[in-house]
Amino acid sequence: MSENIKCDHKILFGKRLKKLRQEKGISQESLALTAGLDRTYVSGCERGVRNIGLENIYKLAIALGVSPERFFKDENCQENDT
Amino acid sequence: MSENIKCDHKILFGKRLKKLRQEKGISQESLALTAGLDRTYVSGCERGVRNIGLENIYKLAIALGVSPERFFKDENCQENDT
Numbered sequence: 413m414s415e416n417i418k419c420d421h422k423i424l425f426g427k428r429l430k431k432l433r434q435e436k437g438i439s440q441e442s443l444a445l446t447a448g449l450d451r452t453y454v455s456g457c458e459r460g461v462r463n464i465g466l467e468n469i470y471k472l473a474i475a476l477g478v479s480p481e482r483f484f485k486d487e488n489c490q491e492n493d494t
Numbered sequence: 495m496s497e498n499i500k501c502d503h504k505i506l507f508g509k510r511l512k513k514l515r516q517e518k519g520i521s522q523e524s525l526a527l528t529a530g531l532d533r534t535y536v537s538g539c540e541r542g543v544r545n546i547g548l549e550n551i552y553k554l555a556i557a558l559g560v561s562p563e564r565f566f567k568d569e570n571c572q573e574n575d576t
Contacts, residue, residue, distance in 0.1 A: 421552045465545040470503045481566035 423460035428483050430458040432476050447475035505542035510565050512540040514558050529557035 433443050440458065444451040448471060456462040457472070464472075473480035515525050522540070526533040530553060538544040539554070546554075555562035 421548055425548055463547040463549050465547045466503055466507055466551075467545050469548075479566065481563040484561065484563035484566060 420460060422463060425464065425483055426458040426460035426462075428485070429454075429472060432478055432482060433458075436476055443472070443475055447471040502542060504545060507546065507565055508540045508542035508544075510567070511536075511554060514560055514564060515540075518558055525554070525557055529553040 433440070436443075438446075440454045441451045444454040447454070447468075449468060453462065453468075454472070457464050457468075469480050469483060473483065515522070518525075520528075522536045523533045526536040529536070529550075531550060535544065535550075536554070539546050539550075551562050551565060555565065
């Protein structure tokens, strides 16, 4: 694989967040505004550089109109010990 | 103590965490040790006073041998705590 991305939980979370946001057809800015978060924070979450907390996980889920469990589904890469 | 528990995400998370831990028949201390967390932190999560971050959500899920989405299933504010 050219993408040498480790199975990092934050990276996986970010990928799912981005996918769900794009499925809704909204921008990071729009999502951030709805969720009451900063756009740079949402961007950081999508890039997997933020250790997002429970409260903000729910803010994003509610803003996207999805259950927060959607951010944790499809654990399709091996669970490394990080 | 009042049973008037609001639909708080941290409270719900804590209830599910406690339920999953008890299903495994392990103590908070044992879970904390396996997850590499402090027992008081695990206790705080179960009581819904911690805004737990993604990394620790995964640590607990792995220590419990469950998918992290289990912490977010059944979004029901009326969950009884027996």
